[in-house]
Amino acid sequence: MDGQLPAVALFRLGHLFVSDTVVTTWGLMLFLFLLCRGHNRGFHTERTAWEITREGLVLAIQEAIDAVLPEAGKRVLPFVGTLWIYLAAANLTGILPGLHSPTADLSTTTGLALLVFLSVHWYGIQIHGLRRYLRHYVEPNPILLPFQIVSELSRTVALAVRLFGNMFSLEMAALLVIIVAGFLAPIPILFLHIIEALVQAYIFGMLALVYIAGGIQSLGTKALAKEG
């Protein structure tokens, strides 16, 4: 929260400018990688508290996914689970002094929304096949196709803008409170930041899960049953 919310290009990587958002994301990736890396211990060995926490986190994510999409929970777990974990970490990064959340950058949220948009079709096509998947856009009536397309695009845009808007405004509000009220006043705002960060991560991931489940379940579960 250094008062410079817009992303700043730090250096150039070929034709790409590497901004502080990307660098922060790399740091987050390294942090998450170090946290999640661990040995796959056997059944009889005693587990550490972190291993138990890690297992609990993964199982909680899988349980939440299975509640919405029991047919393909394991398949979408890496994508949706990573969304939740990454967004929670990224949203909370804004609390740290000198850093701002990567999700307060529209480029990041747009990229994630695009990934969600693509993943919906990716999983749908993967499970139902291209023709069968595309057919659901024109069923029960082809006249609904434009509305379907608008719906897809609008919800993707909404997904990107919602997360960006919430996190950007949250950091902006915190910045303004610090500027206006001084040192101790931002503490409640920080609590609000934590809650908001976690809620927004949950909402983004849950919406992504719901969109993916909608794409998979729009044709019923017969195809899934055939796939076994």
Next chain:
Amino acid sequence: MQLDWSTFWLEIINFLILVWLLKRFLYKPVLAAVAQRRAAIEKQLADAQTRQEEAKALEGQYRNRLGEWEKEKETLYTRLNEEIEVRREKMTAALEESLSQEREKAHVLEERRLKELQEKAREAGGRAGVEFTARLFARIASPELESKLTAVILEDLRKLPEAQMAALRAGSASNGRPIRVTSAFPISDVQRDAVSAVLKQISGNGATIEFCEDRGLLAGLRISIGPWIVHGNLKDELGFFSEMAGHGGE
């Protein structure tokens, strides 16, 4: 609020890399460990179920075996009781028989002992009676008593059956020795004549008669005719009584 395409594409790549990293280093290991743990738990549950079933089967077998043992025990117990009963009856019968024999033997011994005691008592009584009688006879022995006894003897001799009288006569004749008449007191002449008359009547007129005295006879006569002796005195009577008492009064 601006969209930076470099950041946009780099964030997409970053996220995809992160998906791969977490899938590789978080989800797969954790899910594999959970699956392994779940499989191990299920295996343990299955093993426990199997062991429980085996234990139940063993319990059933042991229950059946215990039931069989119980029945066998009851059968053996019943048989043992029967054998004990039979053996007890046999032993009781043998004991009763033995007791009966012992009782019979004791009864016989007791009877014998009583008989012997009676015999001894009778002998003692007889001896006492004889002694008493002997002392009594010794005190009452007198010439008068001897006279009376002599009269009784002579009376008896006169009343002897003919056969006995013939036997006395034959004995006197074959012996050739004189007839000896022994008395405790001196016999008067009258009595001596009466005795001689009777003896001559029995043995014949040719017979010689000797008279002698023996105080041991207490009172009465002892007449020796050949091999025959006529006991008509108190001593011989006492001896006779004593002998009768010694032979049980027979």
